Amino acid sequence: MADKKRARVHVRLSLPNGGNLDEADIALIETVHKCRSILGASKILGLSYRKTWLMADALNRTFETKVLETFPGRRGGGAEITPFGERLAALFRSIERRSSASAAAALGELTASLDWSFAAEEAGQERKAKSD
């Protein structure tokens, strides 16, 4: 999923009401925006429907304004993201971009210090986990 060829900063936000916002939440918002369905998004993201629904529900309960709207009565169900959901995704992606930009020099120094024999072993484990 991620670009494995370069070092990357991954961001998670912890919010003062106990809520959290991470890459998976934003991927859900963006995927629902494209496919307009929680079930469709769960398939694209490789998550169970239950897990996807719980993520959407937690997002909606974290903020005063809904992030996603679901239409269970509509033919084929369906979901849409709200303008606030769009803003949320944009804010998160902006935080990610700024974090990556400000970390560039440090990531370069870390990358220059890597042991590349670590790679084969871990990649093997990851391929195995993914193929299960």
Added chain:
Amino acid sequence: MADKKRARVHVRLSLPNGGNLDEADIALIETVHKCRSILGASKILGLSYRKTWLMADALNRTFETKVLETFPGRRGGGAEITPFGERLAALFRSIERRSSASAAAALGELTASLDWSFAAEEAGQERKAKSD
């Protein structure tokens, strides 16, 4: 553990050799630096000895230079972080500080949009989880 009163950016680094670096790794480095023992650090961090040892081992295998040195032969065992380990922690903390600073405005906007009734429920769950 974290300051719950304000929004925070949490950083994880994925490295191109398959390695990862997160807050828990840096807390381990900093705790070993203070208490000079893997076992001592595991107790302070509330982790199993096995988990702590595996984290230390993964850190050492991720980079060309050791992050932590262990002295199993020494009276009482003991561990120390290397100058490279110190540099690693400093780089990570610097990435965190820059990410937080660059996210300040976005975090303010998100915090202003929070549903505070979410807080009681989640805090209750968290207290329960911590007391188990």
